[in-house]
Amino acid sequence: xxxxxxxxxRMKPGPERELYAHYAARLNPxxxxxxxxxxxxxxxxxLKLREGELLLNAIxxxxxxxxxxxxxxxxxxxxxxxxxGSWRDxxxxxxxxxxxxANGLDRAxxxxxxxxxxxxxMTWPHMLVRGLMAEQLYRAxxxxxxxxxxxx
Numbered sequence: 001x002x003x004x005x006x007x008x009x010r011m012k013p014g015p016e017r018e019l020y021a022h023y024a025a026r027l028n029p030x031x032x033x034x035x036x037x038x039x040x041x042x043x044x045x046x047l048k049l050r051e052g053e054l055l056l057n058a059i060x061x062x063x064x065x066x067x068x069x070x071x072x073x074x075x076x077x078x079x080x081x082x083x084x085g086s087w088r089d090x091x092x093x094x095x096x097x098x099x100x101x102a103n104g105l106d107r108a109x110x111x112x113x114x115x116x117x118x119x120x121x122m123t124w125p126h127m128l129v130r131g132l133m134a135e136q137l138y139r140a141x142x143x144x145x146x147x148x149x150x151x152x
Contacts, residue, residue, distance in 0.1 A: 001088040001095060003137055005033045006058045008051045008101035011127055019131030023138045031134060034058045044103050052106025055098050063094035064114045068129060069105055072116035081140035083115065088144075097133050099126055 011017045024031045036054035038047060059065060064087055075083070087095060098109060110116060119132065142149035 001092055002029055003031050004060060004063065004094060004096040005031055005130060005133060006055055006096050007035055007099035007126065007130060008037065008055065009126060010035050010037055011130065016127040016131055020134050023131065023134035026138045027141060031137060048103040048106050051101045052109045055100070055109050056112060059096045060094045063096040064092050065112050066095060066097045067105055067110050067113035067116045068097065068099050068119065069110060069116050070118055072118035074118050074120060077136060077139050078143060080136060081143035084140050085144045099129050101126065
């Protein structure tokens with residue numbers, strides 16, 4: 001099963017990018033990152049709508065979508081791994097994790113999601129979330145393969 005991280009904004013060199021690269025390099029098959037960006041200075045509501053369009057256009061056809069949203073479901077690493085494993089076993093070819101911009105995800109993106117996931121009640125920088133999700137994907141891979149990386 002291929003995994004895709006689709007996010008608003010461009011990562012710059014720095015610790016967030018290094019964290020993402022550290023875990024993304026461990027994934028097999030590789031994690032595909034696609035960044036989208038609206039460069040026009042639009043009002044917040046229009047920007048959120050436009051970013052939603054860009055994100056939806058970047059999702060591979062037929063992919064199961066995991067939307068990262070503060071109002072989403074909280075899930076432990078074991079449960080997340082189990083969900084990914086069940087999709088893999090069902091023959092799902094692509095899973096796309098979608099990270100919005102500063103204004104969050106447009107309703108159309110949330111409606112397209114098979115799972116809306118929250119990383120908790122705290123607010124996390126969008127660039128850091130990329131590294132956190134790469135780590136959780138690696139952890140899920142370790143759990144599903146019986147590798148000792150994940151310890152309870």
